Amino acid sequence: MTKLSLRHYWHPLATSNEVSEAPARFFMLGEQLVAYRWGDEVRIFKDLCIHRGAAFTAGGTVRDGNIVCPYHGWAYDGSGACVHIPSLQPGQPIPEKARATAYQAREAYGLVWVCLAAPAMPFPVWPDDAWNRDDYRVVFVKAYDWKASAGRVVENAMDMSHFNFVHTGYTELADGPVIKPYEVTRTERGLNYAYDDGHLLRDYVVEFPFLVHDRKSVVNAAGGKTWSDGDNAKSGDVTLLSFLAAPIDEVRTRIYVFVGRNHSLDREDSAFTAGFDIVMEQDQRIVETQRPEQIPTAISEELHLRFPDAGAVQYRRMLRDLDKAEAFVP
Template identity: 30%
Template structure:
């Protein structure tokens, strides 16, 4: 395969290219009650439900019998019942009832639905995307990300934008005075000082947007922000002394992305109201403008070589470096020829 074909293969954005061996949030906990919920995450159609003990369960949504959507079924006696023929599946995926066969006939072992490891934390249901292990790592950044509850407000978005483009946007500070000029009149356009460094799998950035007056920063003026990213998909932002924000980004498929974001304010008495107002401004004002720009950016599945990055993009450059290295390592681990087969399908 020639160089151009290799490059195209690397940019396909196929589900196999999602960064593995990490926890991805897939749903807000409050959205998962007594009824099954269907979602598409990481290129898979999933059904989420709660067992008799209230623990979340994630399984493939297609019934192994004849492919009916299990998310349209119901939970009965701690098992998931198919809406088409009434087959029931336990939390471990085993089929425990086939009504048309009666209660005395043995149930075939291949009537099993594939399951995924899930845990709850920070008001979210997280799914482990990677190889099975005897001991999985803990949920990431549980002591860093703002929890749901008093003083916080959470919202979710579904964007027709590939995962990498969404993460690129989360690390971009110097777009604000231009993309959102209506909401930030007079904001300075000079990003100085600005630093970006990599520490393990964490990208640390800190910058100040201020007026370009030819003078050194006085330590007070301008808009100051700290953005940290735990690769590949968790973002923590701090603005001033009282405001903290997070974003957790999960691929839906190769072309679309699910984003959950949360604001938290520690302002006495008014923290919850401030967080709610910030979330509303994001949903109604800021995010629609970001979405329109990211959706139309080309190429949809970029590599670092497609960009002519400037100093203010140093955090983005670090993220793409990690992303490309991780995907390359995953491709090398695939059986010989599998990448080529994906490219020509």
């Protein structure tokens, strides 16, 4: 039995095209990793050879799918077992301890994902099954690198009460800054809450710990307009903003941003992706200043207002519970 931790969740490691046949270095939760493709598989290991601690990415190669350490040529198969030590005399066995740490890898949504321990939750899904539907289109916007913790990034993506201050003229709440009561539900995968500003219904789908989807549907086309609406917004149009935060380490986060829509499919995608650089920069400027860098999970710390911060309070409780939870790990 071991402590459940962020290592037990799927996190996006890279975009699919950043991972090639050549081993390359990546970081997740403060750990240095090596990843490469072998046929249809992506193989991911801790970037460390048990022999003398060299990094595979210091010039390591791939032979028959095995990662070969650049220092003394030890080769490890997909399971992490060492299968060749060039310096051994014929007949000498490979020590059982000679293993690389292999991690679970998946490829989905144009990203390569990693889980550093037994997964505590099923693989992430998209609201509305948007990737698989003909009436929907999802496009990758960009990956943004922020000097902030993933928790702070997620809370920012969950928070609608900063819109009328940070994003003036972009994504303001149509009925102003006062936040009306709304209900937060804990789901199997995280949290869910919706907020109606008279123009848009923003449905927040949080997949614990670090994935946030902001599903905006037009409830009243005459009620206003935000930067990511089409020109002729009509009731029922859904625009889905997705923020997938990858915890590189405690104070660095990479945010993979996607935008999906079930409308204006004949229009250029750039009409819907163009505004993100500005809006993300508006957020980044603030979030990178937040201290402490890690969000405090004790609810007594910082000052929560009942309504704007109801989602964040639940989110902090989930993070706090993670600290206490235990999981069986093979």
